[in-house]
Amino acid sequence: MKRYKKKSESFFSKIVNFFLTILIACAIGSQMCTAANNNLRIAQISDAHFSSFEDNTSYKFLKKSGDLLSDAIFQVNTSGPYDFVVFTGDLINVPKVEELEKFTHYANNLIYPWYAIAGNHDISIDGPLTKRKFLDVLANNNENMNQKNIYYAFTPKKGFRVICLDSIIDYKLTANGEISNEEFLWLKSELDEHSKDTIVICTHVPIIEPYSSSNHKMLNDYEVRRLLKTHKNPLIVLQGHYHGVKAKQDENMLVVSCPSLVTYPNAFRVININSNKNRTLVDIYLKETNLKDIQSRSKLRLIGSEKLYGDEEDRNATFKLGRKI
Numbered sequence: 001m002k003r004y005k006k007k008s009e010s011f012f013s014k015i016v017n018f019f020l021t022i023l024i025a026c027a028i029g030s031q032m033c034t035a036a037n038n039n040l041r042i043a044q045i046s047d048a049h050f051s052s053f054e055d056n057t058s059y060k061f062l063k064k065s066g067d068l069l070s071d072a073i074f075q076v077n078t079s080g081p082y083d084f085v086v087f088t089g090d091l092i093n094v095p096k097v098e099e100l101e102k103f104t105h106y107a108n109n110l111i112y113p114w115y116a117i118a119g120n121h122d123i124s125i126d127g128p129l130t131k132r133k134f135l136d137v138l139a140n141n142n143e144n145m146n147q148k149n150i151y152y153a154f155t156p157k158k159g160f161r162v163i164c165l166d167s168i169i170d171y172k173l174t175a176n177g178e179i180s181n182e183e184f185l186w187l188k189s190e191l192d193e194h195s196k197d198t199i200v201i202c203t204h205v206p207i208i209e210p211y212s213s214s215n216h217k218m219l220n221d222y223e224v225r226r227l228l229k230t231h232k233n234p235l236i237v238l239q240g241h242y243h244g245v246k247a248k249q250d251e252n253m254l255v256v257s258c259p260s261l262v263t264y265p266n267a268f269r270v271i272n273i274n275s276n277k278n279r280t281l282v283d284i285y286l287k288e289t290n291l292k293d294i295q296s297r298s299k300l301r302l303i304g305s306e307k308l309y310g311d312e313e314d315r316n317a318t319f320k321l322g323r324k325i
Contacts, residue, residue, distance in 0.1 A: 041273075048260075048262065071289050077109075085115070087107070090120065095123055095129040115154075135147060151166040165201065167218060191231050200238065203239050206241060206257060207255060210246030254282055
């Protein structure tokens, strides 16, 4: 039998194949990087109502607020990666500087960047924890919170703009909220300047109520919604305050309500936003506490707990948002 000697690869062929391999690897890597850059993953924790000294109320497990906060932070740290974590108000239950300081000690256990906005429980009307002091305490413990105003915005990555609103009334004792005239004009300028971006709005008092509550609602919510509707690109609103699980889409806007850590269902949110030129997919997840005994006891304290827990499409769902014509 005649044997054929296998031809050895020429030096030139080796060089060509080497560079082809490099080019293919770079192309694959570029696609992966592009996909990663088009994706924004957020953990939203709301209404932690942290307290180091209070007893439980009829529906809040305040004595376990530290344990519940630690559990949420543990879950975030072990389920990443995340681009950032946002606390959407009522970080603490009583507006005391020392309580906010203690809260930051917990929050700084996060391995991801974190941001926060104020809730009505965070600001004292006639006490030391003013809005300015609230921001100063956070800034002293978290460099990401070194903001000029209590409402602020940042760009976590190209194509996304996160706008953190101040919806708290501090001139009278109330659970209602509003957006001031000055902030309203600032919000309009942000939307105009970032008209081509996917916008994430973070607010404590809801822009769209998950359920009706006249003494908790935003007083000028209609005007704020009308302004937001001028934004043509996808817009995702992350809100708290009502302690309920709800998700509602209105054209190119998705409103996601987050529950409280200290009331049933004792949970937080994960929001994954994948945005490209033609469409934006938003995956929302509900992450319930691992402290099931607390969750069970918390449920027994509430009448109508089903309303706070929402339907399955409120808890875990995928929404498709397009650019408004």
